[in-house]
Amino acid sequence: MTQTLGITVDNISVTYNNARLALYDASCQVQPGTITGLVGPNGGGKSTLFKSIMGFLEPNQGRVSIDGLPIQQAQKRQLVAYVPQADEVDWNFPVSVWDVVMMGRYGYMNLLRIPSPKDRRLVRESLARVGMMDFCNRQIGELSGGQKKRAFLARALAQEAKIMLLDEPFTGVDVKTEKAIIDLLLQLRDAGHTILISTHDLASISTFCDRVILLNQTILASGKTEEVFTEENLAMTFGGLPIRGKGGKEERKKVIGNR
Amino acid sequence: MILDWFTAPLQYGFMVKALWVSAFVGIVCAVLSCYITLKGWSLMGDAVSHAVVPGVVVAYALGIPFAVGAFLFGFGATVAIGYVKENTRLKEDAVIGVVFTGFFAFGLVLSTKIPSNIDLFHILFGNVLGISQGDIIQTLIAGLITLVVILLRRKDLLLFCFDPNHAKAIGLNTKLMYYTLLLVLALTTVTALQTAGIILVVAMLVTPGATAYLLSDRFDRMLAISVGTSLLSCILGVYLSYHLDVATGACIVVLLTLLFVAAMIFAPKYGLLSQLRLNKLYSQ
Numbered sequence: 222m223t224q225t226l227g228i229t230v231d232n233i234s235v236t237y238n239n240a241r242l243a244l245y246d247a248s249c250q251v252q253p254g255t256i257t258g259l260v261g262p263n264g265g266g267k268s269t270l271f272k273s274i275m276g277f278l279e280p281n282q283g284r285v286s287i288d289g290l291p292i293q294q295a296q297k298r299q300l301v302a303y304v305p306q307a308d309e310v311d312w313n314f315p316v317s318v319w320d321v322v323m324m325g326r327y328g329y330m331n332l333l334r335i336p337s338p339k340d341r342r343l344v345r346e347s348l349a350r351v352g353m354m355d356f357c358n359r360q361i362g363e364l365s366g367g368q369k370k371r372a373f374l375a376r377a378l379a380q381e382a383k384i385m386l387l388d389e390p391f392t393g394v395d396v397k398t399e400k401a402i403i404d405l406l407l408q409l410r411d412a413g414h415t416i417l418i419s420t421h422d423l424a425s426i427s428t429f430c431d432r433v434i435l436l437n438q439t440i441l442a443s444g445k446t447e448e449v450f451t452e453e454n455l456a457m458t459f460g461g462l463p464i465r466g467k468g469g470k471e472e473r474k475k476v477i478g479n480r
Numbered sequence: 481m482i483l484d485w486f487t488a489p490l491q492y493g494f495m496v497k498a499l500w501v502s503a504f505v506g507i508v509c510a511v512l513s514c515y516i517t518l519k520g521w522s523l524m525g526d527a528v529s530h531a532v533v534p535g536v537v538v539a540y541a542l543g544i545p546f547a548v549g550a551f552l553f554g555f556g557a558t559v560a561i562g563y564v565k566e567n568t569r570l571k572e573d574a575v576i577g578v579v580f581t582g583f584f585a586f587g588l589v590l591s592t593k594i595p596s597n598i599d600l601f602h603i604l605f606g607n608v609l610g611i612s613q614g615d616i617i618q619t620l621i622a623g624l625i626t627l628v629v630i631l632l633r634r635k636d637l638l639l640f641c642f643d644p645n646h647a648k649a650i651g652l653n654t655k656l657m658y659y660t661l662l663l664v665l666a667l668t669t670v671t672a673l674q675t676a677g678i679i680l681v682v683a684m685l686v687t688p689g690a691t692a693y694l695l696s697d698r699f700d701r702m703l704a705i706s707v708g709t710s711l712l713s714c715i716l717g718v719y720l721s722y723h724l725d726v727a728t729g730a731c732i733v734v735l736l737t738l739l740f741v742a743a744m745i746f747a748p749k750y751g752l753l754s755q756l757r758l759n760k761l762y763s764q
Contacts, residue, residue, distance in 0.1 A: 238569050277645050297651035305645060314518065314642050315699045324639055328650035334635035360697035380650060 367398030513689030531557030533587025606677030
């Protein structure tokens with residue numbers, strides 16, 4: 222069995238066009254075979270970090286590697302799947318659930334993207350796994366919040382990627398669906414997948430995340446959930462310490478480190 | 481009597497030509513318009529069509545096919561728009577507005593200063609009834625390339641319109657998709673130049689797709705409806721322009737717009753009437 226390296230984020234800084242500093246000197250590791258929760262306040266850079274990892278935006282400094290490979294190469298090898306936030310999707314687009322899940326297979330198809338029997342089988346299996354087979358002919362806008370999430374989860378499953386990134390998968394989702402998604406993530410982890418999930422649903426973190434990364438414009442702490450996911454650290458992450466400039470970061474690290 | 485209305489014009493060679501060229505252009509535009517409306521690139525279509533003017537003038541002055549000049553300037557404008565947008569803090573609509581009017585105005589200046597026998601009126605409003613053999617060939621070539629490219633890359637282009645991030649995540653080359661779509665946009669504009677003219681090309685690039693979008697939730701059906709409405713408008717438009725003696729492009733676009741309005745009101749699911757009915761149902 223080959224040793225997988227998970228995700229390595231090395232000293233990333235991102236400043237947006239409007240000169241807003243979104244992320245600075247962020248470094249962290251996502252360990253293979255774990256579920257890692259990315260936790261931080263709104264505007265704390267969670268989505269920016271995700272987009273940097275996926276190569277959707279070019280950081281001003283720093284590097285990301287996935288399984289030891291640069292992002293683009295890892296993506297060409299279908300190593301990474303990404304489940305977008307609900308508000309990143311055009312729900313009026315004229316595609317069916319089946320079409321969307323089939324898009325997870327495009328990377329395996331020839332240039333004309335003609336699905337093979339295997340592609341069809343995997344789409345069916347993925348849909349069945351999230352309990353969405355009955356809705357496969359629906360236009361995506363005709364789904365409930367939870368069904369929408371499950372449809373995109375099925376797309377990620379169909380892609381058969383070892384690493385999965387989920388951006389806020391529990392927003393607009395009922396408790397039952399949230400539990401179903403968590404069960405699925407646990408199964409995937411036990412099958413050797415690496416999962417990075419951003420959420421501000423703090424209550425459920427300790428029930429399924431093996432590790433936690435705390436983020437507020439930079440990585441404040443990361444490690445095993447029971448060690449890092451403490452009340453003091455959370456107060457630090459969501460609280461009012463100075464957050465701009467290196468001083469703020471050092472100060473926070475010191476405080477967190479001392480605990 | 482009604483039959484006469486349709487058959488009488490067919491005794492003229494120019495009418496037969498105008499009919500089938502317009503029909504062909506209608507199909508090409510309708511296919512692309514589905515992607516353009518879904519991607520939200522309508523303004524980009526407007527930009528490309530205006531930006532071809534200097535290309536047409538230069539092409540005539542140099543004695544090369546008009547399609548080559550038009551294509552180069554149309555595509556060039558989109559690249560310029562992309563570059564300015566990347567490197568300034570301006571929003572896209574402002575960039576498009578600045579670039580295409582610049583190209584267009586430059587073309588107008590050129591057309592009055594470079595001696596040539598082109599009729600500016602024909603560039604602006606089209607002249608399919610007087611289309612020359614050479615122009616037909618150029619229209620056909622540009623249109624066929626467009627159709628073949630879209631046919632071969634249709635799934636990737638649709639994915640690019642729907643979810644470019646996913647396309648990136650599975651390792652596809654989104655830059656290539658972006659330029660492919662711009663390329664076929666420029667080619668389609670060239671195709672429609674003789675029929676609709678620069679000012680109205682954008683209607684042919686947007687309206688059929690917009691109409692179809694109101695009528696369908698599946699891309700395949702949207703494509704079929706788009707082609708259907710476009711074809712109908714183009715053929716009837718040529719007839720109307722013959723019988724009423726008005727500009728062909730204008731007739732076609734008026735028909736396209738009427739069909740759009742009809743769809744907006746009567747569409748079974750997204751039409752105004754069905755929304756009204758739905759609201760009533762809920763308020764009871």
